[in-house]
Amino acid sequence: MDYNEAGDMKKGYDKAIIRRLFAYAKPYVLWIAFSLILLIGVVGVELLRPILIGSAVDDMISKYDTPYIMVDQNQKGAISIDNIYVMEDKKGNHPEAKKARIIYDETYKKPYFLAVDLTQDELDMMKDVSEVKAKADGYYVTYQDTTQNVIQLEEKDIQALRKSQINGLIRITIIFLVVLIAGLLVGYFQNIILHYTGQKIIYNIRNEVFSHIQSLSIRFFNNNPVGKLVTRVTNDTETLNEMYTSVIVNSVKSVLMLIGITIMMFVLEWRLTLVIFLVIPFIILASLAFRHYSKKFYREVRTRVAAINTFLSEHISGMRIVQIFSQEEQKMEEFDKANNDLKKSHLKQLIIFGIYRPTMYFLYVVGLSIVLGVGGYMVIKGSMSIGKLIIFIQYISTFFDPIQQLAEQFNILQAAMASAEKIFTLLDEEDKIENQPNTLQLENVKGEIQFKDVWFAYNEEEWVLKDVSFNVKPGETVAFVGATGAGKTSILNLLSRYYDIQKGEIFLDGHPIKDLELKQLRSHIGQMLQDVFLFTGDIKSNIRLKEEGISDDQIKEASQYVNAHQFISKLPDKYNEKVLERGATFSAGQRQLLSFARTLAFDPSILILDEATANIDTETELLIQDALYKLMEGRTTLVVAHRLSTIQHADKIIVLHKGRIKETGTHQELLAKKGIYHNLYKLQYQEINAYNE
Known part of the structure; x- marks a missing residue:
């Protein structure tokens, strides 16, 4: 399927979009068919009511x-x-x-x-x-x-x-009421079935979109703002919900009404019907023009909505930085521009609809005038009864209602098509890490790691790692140091297969990591970052992370082991204490201790520490260091640290420079070489002394 530069499907691919949308409805085709059958009953009732009124006038009243x-x-x-x-x-x-x-x-x-x-x-x-x-x-x-x-x-x-005529009128009145009540009941059940089916379809689409998002690589999230993705899962799927529960069946109803009314009018008086249909070409022209411009403006609106959601998501999350640097006015100007763009797009949409609907109403008045003029003349001449004239007046009103409804439904349909384009663009995104066929299952992971001639680039040919090779024995602690951009964090990300390498091979316990099942591979690796992320919920749920196999006792035991229990026990609700978004009510040290408890609860064979002790106060750092030593015991550990004092006891230190390994050895061995590590250590030592003075 082809896309334009904005990431939307090109014009002319509406049929392909519709086919994909109907594929989601296929499992519920019987429910939809039953709903359509009920819909035919609803249409039949609406067509019958004018006939009953006309019959009452002709056969009883007059x-x-x-x-x-x-x-x-x-x-x-x-x-x-x-x-x-x-x-x-x-x-x-x-x-x-x-x-x-x-x-x-x-x-x-x-x-x-x-x-x-x-x-x-x-x-x-x-x-x-x-x-x-x-x-x-x-x-x-x-x-x-x-x-x-x-x-x-x-x-x-x-x-x-x-x-007999009075009795007949009473009989028709009763029939009319029975038909009306029956139509209401059939319509009620039809709506219930339709909305139930629509919600099931949207439920599946939301799950598929979110599941697909989870399968995408970290590279994708680096290149796509969060607000845009949130819009896909919420706003866009909700627009599709309107299509499934409103547009499809109501459009069918409108078409059936138009066909039914046309047939009934031709049967009743074909000459008057032909005269009325002189307005049909004008209806078609107005509808085609409306369709063209409405489609264009709906696409524009959806793009603007995604843009403003992206802006809000980014700047609300970064509000602290905005306020620190007093950027409120500048950001308000940016938001006002995005908001104004969205307003203009909506106004364009309203203007085209504001032109179309009065046009349709004018054509309706013209049609009604024809019925009253020509039909009234035919009644006076005796070629048509008053009852038939009344039926025609009701039918002509009902005839234009479905056309106007189709226009409104076309608006929703265009919104749904625009949203579907965005959703399918996301679902067709192939930037993800996938399992290889016939993946291996490792029952026990010792923690032996090997990088062999690894080359890696985030962007093509812009190599971050160049011919990197090293071995880590089970239970060994290896630290990576180097200047910013040397490739330290990239090595840790590659081990967990957040990215795939372009050249070389990475092994775990002698097996290429590409041959291992992703979920199992990552379950054996506990990664602790400088910026700890906590989810909305409570402390227990943030340690357990929905893993029901981890009991409350295990959570408490892990927390005590890593020194997190000390501050948790002082909280009002202890392990049931509420956690706000990103753990905003906890200090950086407390969040770090909770991440240690989380890691220990999952009992990984390999630990990854990426600046896990940065920006922590001295007292908390002592607790964290103690927790780290406990966690690292018996586990293979990879550490990235800018403060060289924290890695002096590592079994091996690997020095990276511009993507290549320049030095390898222990702390003392590297100092003795008087190379890059020695220079880094000396520079930090001088900075510490200058600070203390």
Whole structure:
């Protein structure tokens, strides 16, 4: 997969991103399918509701012009109105019977009248009568030069005559409520299933991202800010969560609604539907333009969010330095610039959306105007019923809702695509140390170390170590000294395979370390650094580090052995004392003693000490030195120290200069050589004397 210079996937690779995103959903395909089936039910309910309303209007509410057949009063189902017997069935089995029709006139308080004793032709002509006139002896209507007396219906007459329609209206109302409740229940379960599935998918993605981050080499973390990585695991995965739980299914729902509404409108009145669809080309053009600019601005927003998170992570962690050097104003200016850039990106995004949505609303109003104008004309001409017009009005409103929802979902989709690009860029990062096939398992590690013709560079051809070779016997203490940048710390990092060498070989107990399983290799090496890192939690959890095989008694025993128990026992909660981020409430010496207890609890065969006693007060240093001697007993130990007084008793001292080994020997042997070590020792001795004076 190709990436641009910013580390994002190039345009045109959206299909590849989508395929990778759907791969995470594959284990839950049955749940998603079930959710989609429920979704079809939800769409069906929404399409059915306008039909029920239209049917109620056409078949029940506006049935005042229904023709009736006059029958004998003994006829079953006959209704008596002023001794005129009428049966509610225009398809009665009495073709010789006279007909009657209800006439509706809004000019009267009681606008229902009944014209009786009609022929079939009169019955048809009476359908268009819209005005009833009063005369001395009652009411009449006139049609085609014919006058027909009509009877004003009382409330009880209307109820009797329209009993079946009232019952039908009640029946439709009940059906409407049942359909509404069923739709709500189906929608509820569909949402529950969908969000459950989405959370499972995001849970797996977060785990995969964090697991991959842990597998990357130290080089990767040196080149990538923490804030950027935090954004990947939190913000970006949460954006994907919205896609899985909202965009996918809701987009399907919107598409189904559009298809369903289109089919229903064509079935109801295809001519009016074709006229309405004149606005479709404008909808397509507006949507394509919005898609183009929205995609661009969403990518920009995600980049700005990562940048501001990176800035915050770095400067909040380094706030002490900011305040020491009074850089608050300068850093505020930098933050204001990053914040302003993010604001501008958001405003661009809001402007394009602010243009698109009113455009869609305008097109909706145009479509509604077409329905009211053309549809109203068709109702007046008698080619379409009022009920159908009401259905069209509801459908045209519902037709534009899914389009606007698709626009909003497209925004979320673009955010998800941008986030997915960032996540997959990280997951495709191959800068990591991996186990070789068929790794060896060492049951017991003696601690014999050998570097053979080792060449190493952090950056290509910029060699930090050049042809380095040395041997360390089991239980031996070897110290590395030299100027800054000589390669001392690099040797310690290479032994634990935080980096892989370019040339040569490193052996542990006679086996190349590349052939050993990484976890096992590092479990036999206890590394103690100058800057001790403690995690949020308590003292016990920082010593145990989730290794349940280490009991509370072992933690206490290790702490007593390395002199950490003395200060722990004075704390209010002792081993349950809360530890803040990075152990900020403990002194440097206390943090160092806790790191010793942690190392001893894991019982490694090899110790690595990288300036472990630097910047410690004298009293604490005595405790640390005592703890170190205890820890080093019976273990192979590699030490890096700038203070040469701390390594005088080492079994071997290796002097490095510009990546090469220049001298090897004991403290006394190296002093006798009058070489680099002698010069370093003499220089430090003079500095100490000058300081004491």
